[in-house]
Amino acid sequence: MRDFLQAVAALIGPAHLLTDAADTAPYTLDWRRRYQGLPLAVALPGSTAEAAELVKLCRRHQVAIVPQGGNTSTCGAATPDASGRQLVVTMRRLRAVRRLDADNNAITVEAGATLREVQLAAEQAGRLFPLSLASEGSCQIGGNLSTNAGGVAVLRYGTMRELTLGLEVVLPDGRVLDALAGLRKDTTGLDLKQWFIGAEGQLGLITAATLKLFPLPSARATALIGVDDIETAIRWLNGLRQRFDNRLTAFEVIEADCQQAIARHRPGQLPFTAPWLLLIELSDGGDDAALNEALLDWLAGQTPRDGVVAQSEAERRKLWLLREEISEIQKQDGPSIKHDIAVPTSALPQLVRDCGAALRQAYPGVRIVAFGHAGDGNLHYNISYTRPGNVDLFDDEPAVNAIVYDHVYRLGGTLAAEHGIGQLKPQWLERYKDPLALELMRTLKAALDPERLMNPGKWL
Amino acid sequence: MRDFLQAVAALIGPAHLLTDAADTAPYTLDWRRRYQGLPLAVALPGSTAEAAELVKLCRRHQVAIVPQGGNTSTCGAATPDASGRQLVVTMRRLRAVRRLDADNNAITVEAGATLREVQLAAEQAGRLFPLSLASEGSCQIGGNLSTNAGGVAVLRYGTMRELTLGLEVVLPDGRVLDALAGLRKDTTGLDLKQWFIGAEGQLGLITAATLKLFPLPSARATALIGVDDIETAIRWLNGLRQRFDNRLTAFEVIEADCQQAIARHRPGQLPFTAPWLLLIELSDGGDDAALNEALLDWLAGQTPRDGVVAQSEAERRKLWLLREEISEIQKQDGPSIKHDIAVPTSALPQLVRDCGAALRQAYPGVRIVAFGHAGDGNLHYNISYTRPGNVDLFDDEPAVNAIVYDHVYRLGGTLAAEHGIGQLKPQWLERYKDPLALELMRTLKAALDPERLMNPGKWL
Structure with a gap:
């Protein structure tokens, strides 16, 4: 291993190879603090060419690679195992905007750019990059791609997969696939970028991407509405879509138990409570006043239990903050089965x-903290309760999961909508996913990475 | 082969196995009449189960399969070779709407349904299935998927790939992959449906799909505008996007030589000519009057060379007919290098x-008939001229293609935007596509179809 580390240091510079425990610590524990890994080292290549040579070195020395973005995975997808033999490779130094083509509504960025950096670069060109999620200040584009990230604007703009025009990927053998073309239509063969999106770093190392941009909306209308039940929520969703088509940008829900958690940690912030709160946002060209008026017109024909429409950008931010801080609040509230x-x-x-x-x-007495992207059919559905005898909540996790997933699959659903599988859910994937589908995925894995050096020990 | 044909007849019924030349004729010549195949027979299975058994039979007897939809390919992708040994399999009998879930904005249809049938089924439920192309009355969903069809609404709604939530596919070994779930978000592993979309039937036989539906627009505003050059057209495109966001549904262009062809074949139909005509359509909820007014407002700030805004549905249809009939007109106009x-x-x-x-x-004297989906960067760019000595135009095809594709690839473009590769372009794919990309595609082909029985002799 010393030979290997020396070769890596020579390749990327000793300053960019972290081996001391103090230096590697930020890369070894996952965001939810459920997985503590022990890596051989952490490598920060400075270019695609360096990343490609690094992969070749790893292959020569049979060192496994764990690609890591902003380390915000909620399922341990980017955390190394405890063997002390896996190399964490992070793209933090590869964060340039390579090209912004406003007339083509496309931006080419390197994988280590944070989502926020990409949003800002787009805004400066009068464009919108619409992916938006709570961790956007620290999560990175490479991670967004590897997990096919979702977030709060999928209803209108789609997931990361639908926002991607092209990719640059270091394959497991160290060759670089340049598929960065910024085209809306291309039928020259199979769409290879699709293979790597959502693969959680198990098929290659994503180093750059060309992403879609959109007109920057000049108007937003945001409302928080209380309704009596989820049936009413879905009726509202379809009514809003029918009236506003995809000016309806976000349709989030917050259930009662979740509102209580917010009330405990952010007293006085919730303007009202209800069995279900809907956070609704429209966006468009034109001005706020016209859009607000259209929303108020539509609301006048409904009978919400309670409701407020943001009258300023500050009020709008306040409503969104309620939604965005739920994960952080939950973290403070102790463990839950997510x-x-x-x-x-x-x-x-x-x-x-x-x-x-x-x-x-x-x-009995279970708290079901449910919230999320009802417009996409996606709920974060987190279970907690005080267990008699003070036993670890997670002892019950398998039984709770079985109840939840049995219901989800009976209804044609999925156990991982936008957070992926990582280390948290492989056993559930095995239980619920079609064995033929898993076999096909592993066929591709075996063909691309026969030595199993890309993020091994996850689910592929 | 007699054993094989008897077994097929026993499986799907003798009436659904066509062997006489008169019966198979509609399946052996491609739409552009460039490829005449000679099949062993044409099989019309009546269910997914029959299709799966049929593929197993083919494998046992080592008979190659050519999947065919509505036989509207413009590149011979669905035409058998002349060996008399390939079995054409068409899904014409598999055309049911299995499920329409309006609240989930999704429809599950069998592969043999025509695009028009799916559009109508959606409309009856108050929804829109937005894929729209000239051959929609006869092309089939399975073919739309296998070619990742585009058409006139991609600007707003995306290609067939982006419109697809799930697929059912008979794999080359006869097993059935059921991945029909109607989910907007799913990160349980690799997105297998992506492998088969755009694969031109070379990786499996698509038997059904779950597709996205959208609110049915209640308002449309349609304009034909004359401008001086393509630079102005692109300026208009971005101005319209900025103002109308994705209420801008279509942005088509028709160049001068193409207008002349229309004028010859449909005298009096073009209201005016210009170096470039733009066919612009907005769609939205609300009513036509408001949308027309908004478009007229915006147009008032521009200086088009000429322009007309449709004042009725009849006028709107008339403008679209000009665009939709171009391919048919070109066909009457004699051969062109497309x-x-x-x-x-x-x-x-x-x-x-x-x-x-x-x-x-x-x-010198070349006619460049250019038209199409400028909003997606996609042009149909068809070359014809009178060749001295009355020699076959297609003798020049390689030289003409090299000029066109050299320019296209220098600008980061593609030689097949929405029509695919088929039999027409494999040599050009070899010449212009990244060899590593082709190698990866063939790796998947070898893994899924090692005996090369799915649509062999095309490009994979």
């Missing part, structure tokens, strides 16, 4: 009703 | 200028 589930939006009411009943029966 | 190219929209002006100049220098 789920990142999705079903067809039409099936959300049945899921909430049936799965909630089953959990309440099995675990 | 190109289906795309570049970043920002590069379209340079392409048109430089490539046009190079062609005019090499072939």
